[in-house]
Amino acid sequence: MTMESAAPPRRTRIQQEKRELILEAALEVFSTHGxxxxxxxxxxxxxxxxxxxxxxxxxxxxxxxxxxxxxxxxTWLAPLRELDDSGDPIAEIRGYIRRxxxxxxxYPRESRLFANEILQGAPRIMPMLExxxxxxxxxxxxxxxxxxxxxxxxxxxxxxxxxxxxxxxQHYADFDVQVRAVLxxxxxxxxxxxxxxxxxxNLFIHGLAPHKA
Amino acid sequence: MTMESAAPPRRTRIQQEKRELILEAALEVFSTHGxxxxxxxxxxxxxxxxxxxxxxxxxxxxxxxxxxxxxxxxTWLAPLRELDDSGDPIAEIRGYIRRxxxxxxxYPRESRLFANEILQGAPRIMPMLExxxxxxxxxxxxxxxxxxxxxxxxxxxxxxxxxxxxxxxQHYADFDVQVRAVLxxxxxxxxxxxxxxxxxxNLFIHGLAPHKA
DNA sequence: CAATTTTTTGACCGGTTGGACAAACGTTAG
DNA sequence: CTAACGTTTGTCCAACCGGTCAAAAAATTG
Numbered sequence: 001m002t003m004e005s006a007a008p009p010r011r012t013r014i015q016q017e018k019r020e021l022i023l024e025a026a027l028e029v030f031s032t033h034g035x036x037x038x039x040x041x042x043x044x045x046x047x048x049x050x051x052x053x054x055x056x057x058x059x060x061x062x063x064x065x066x067x068x069x070x071x072x073x074x075t076w077l078a079p080l081r082e083l084d085d086s087g088d089p090i091a092e093i094r095g096y097i098r099r100x101x102x103x104x105x106x107y108p109r110e111s112r113l114f115a116n117e118i119l120q121g122a123p124r125i126m127p128m129l130e131x132x133x134x135x136x137x138x139x140x141x142x143x144x145x146x147x148x149x150x151x152x153x154x155x156x157x158x159x160x161x162x163x164x165x166x167x168x169x170q171h172y173a174d175f176d177v178q179v180r181a182v183l184x185x186x187x188x189x190x191x192x193x194x195x196x197x198x199x200x201x202n203l204f205i206h207g208l209a210p211h212k213a
Numbered sequence: 214m215t216m217e218s219a220a221p222p223r224r225t226r227i228q229q230e231k232r233e234l235i236l237e238a239a240l241e242v243f244s245t246h247g248x249x250x251x252x253x254x255x256x257x258x259x260x261x262x263x264x265x266x267x268x269x270x271x272x273x274x275x276x277x278x279x280x281x282x283x284x285x286x287x288t289w290l291a292p293l294r295e296l297d298d299s300g301d302p303i304a305e306i307r308g309y310i311r312r313x314x315x316x317x318x319x320y321p322r323e324s325r326l327f328a329n330e331i332l333q334g335a336p337r338i339m340p341m342l343e344x345x346x347x348x349x350x351x352x353x354x355x356x357x358x359x360x361x362x363x364x365x366x367x368x369x370x371x372x373x374x375x376x377x378x379x380x381x382x383q384h385y386a387d388f389d390v391q392v393r394a395v396l397x398x399x400x401x402x403x404x405x406x407x408x409x410x411x412x413x414x415n416l417f418i419h420g421l422a423p424h425k426a
Numbered sequence: 427c428a429a430t431t432t433t434t435t436g437a438c439c440g441g442t443t444g445g446a447c448a449a450a451c452g453t454t455a456g
Numbered sequence: 457c458t459a460a461c462g463t464t465t466g467t468c469c470a471a472c473c474g475g476t477c478a479a480a481a482a483a484t485t486g
Contacts (some may be wrong), residue, residue, distance in 0.1 A: 001243060002284045012462070012463095014462080014463075015462090015463095019461095025248075031335060032332075032333055033247075033249060033333060034246075034247045034248070034250050034329075034332075034333070035250070036246060036249065036250030036251070037247055037248070037249030037250045037333070039442080039443065039444085040443080040444060040445085041443080041444095042441090049464085050464070050465060050466090051444090051445090052445085052446085052447090052464075052467095053463080053464055053465070055444085055446085056462095056463070059445090060444080060445080061444065061445090062224075075426035078396065088426060090421070090422065093421065103394055105330060106400075112332055113267045114443065114477075115328075115332055115388075116247075116332060118387070118388050118390060118391050119245075119247075119287075119325055119328055119329060119332070119387055119388075120245055120247070120250070121245060121390055122391065122394075126390070126394065127383040129390070129391055129394035129395070130394045132395065133391075133394065133395060134394060134395050137395050139393075151423060152423070153421045153422065153423065154415070154419065154420075154421050154422070154423060156415055156416070156421070157408055157412045158410035159395065160401075160408060160409055160413075161412070161416070161421075162407060163381075163384055163385075163388075163392060163395075163409075164381050164384075164413070164416060165255055165366075165411070166384070166387075166388075167381045167383075167384035168376075168377050168380045168381060170380075170464065171376055171377075171379070172376075174328075174331070174332055175331050175341070175376075175379075175380075177331060177334055177335045177342070178331050178335065178342055181335075181339065181342035181343045181346065181347060181378060182342070182346060182347050182350050182351075182372065182376075184347065187372075191478080192314065195370055196373055196376075197375060198370075199369055199373035199374070199377070200368070200373075200377065201216070202369055202420075203369070203374075203416070203417070203420065204315075204375060204420060204421055205415070205420050205422050206367065206420040206422055207367075207415075207416065207417060207418050207419040207420030207421075208366045208367050208369070208417055208418055208420075209366065209367070209418050209419055210365070210366065210367060225432070225433095225483095225484095227432080227433070227483085228432090228433095231433090252472080252473070252474085253473080253474065253475085254472090254473085254474095263432085263434070263435065263436085264474090264475090265434075265435065265436080265475085265476085265477090266433075266434055266435070268474085268475065268476085269432095269433070269434075270433095272475090273475080274474065366476080389461090
């Protein structure tokens with residue numbers, strides 16, 4: 001009885017390259033059409049190969065999506081993982097907002113892939129949400145609670161604070177076409193991320209009420 | 214040459230009822246699988262009728278989606294339309310957040326339908342985004358700018374403010390499964406909307422920095 | 427009631443889908 | 457060179473897709 005089940009798959013150079021090519025193409029397709037709305041043919045064409053050829057590297061459509069998801073989750077949670085207990089609370093939160101916004105700017109397809117999955121009820125990543133994600137969020141929420149107890153930031157709900165940061169930052173990736181449509185051609189350039197960063201920083205730190213002098 | 218093109222469609226009682234039934238079922242299906250991910254069979258089964266029967270009331274799949282979208286947009290923009298120039302600025306913004314959050318609570322499927330459409334590049338409603346929506350947002354942004362000039366609220370970017378309100382409120386509908394997974398079974402009840410309302414109100418009005426006494 | 431119109435159904439169609447498969451092709455090590 | 461192995465392709469398939477159609481069933485009208 002050989003222990004093959006956990007053995008790391010041995011891959012040739014070509015296999016590695018082609019698999020990357022396929023995943024890159026699949027990210028493009030899945031993120032704009034969702035899982036069911038995407039076809040293997042579409043992905044194959046985007047990757048510049050035939051459908052049977054693609055199926056030589058990934059046996060099933062779902063395998064591609066699964067691999068994509070597994071890779072995504074690590075990078076996706078990284079910004080929150082960096083939230084440091086021992087740092088300055090305001091600076092830490094500001095930094096977290098900035099990092100999330102940078103992710104929305106630099107990896108919009110990953111954001112939309114994730115959004116698609118959640119929108120459709122997270123059928124493929126539910127366990128991860130209830131496990132890894134919840135654990136991390138609970139842990140960081142506890143840190144934020146500590147800051148609140150210490151009077152460093154206003155006492156409020158840390159979980160909803162994290163939701164609000166997720167929502168506002170990912171909005172610029174997930175709802176990009178709407179943002180562009182509303183802002184118009186002039187303000188749709190790269191500068192809008194600077195505007196968003198400035199606005200969100202102000203919003204989260206100071207709110208809208210006029211400051212007392 | 215008879216002028217039939219703009220004539221209001223004459224519908225029997227059964228037609229009205231069945232069309233409503235289909236639209237209700239289609240809302241359920243489209244909002245969770247997206248347009249391409251949904252099948253006529255699925256909608257027909259959810260509506261309790263056969264596929265050819267459904268196609269007797271809506272000739273094409275796209276017609277159902279289109280009808281759904283047209284109805285959605287009016288109710289969707291209503292909360293923003295209510296933003297009143299002559300009201301108290303802080304109260305107006307607070308009211309707008311509350312109304313949007315109530316919509317996310319009471320019409321989550323409509324929110325997800327809209328999110329699906331935008332996520333996939335808004336292929337069917339782009340003209341509306343650049344027309345009706347942009348016009349309304351620009352108009353309200355001007356009102357908010359007036360409040361800022363008058364010193365009633367902090368000077369910031371009104372467009373990004375509106376985006377932030379959209380993002381944070383719709384998050385509770387669009388990412389509902391994630392919110393539930395993170396909050397756990399205890400706090401996933403109806404009370405979480407009260408928590409969200411309280412949090413968002415505080416966030417937008419006061420921010421996170423400790424208030425000066 | 428009978429005539430007419432509206433509604434429902436089953437059978438069907440061409441196109442697309444995810445995937446299987448064997449044969450052909452390319453690469454590399456002995 | 458050649459045998460073994462890795463890669464690519466064309467062909468094929470069964471299931472599913474959106475949609476048509478004629479005919480049956482039901483409802484409406486006179």
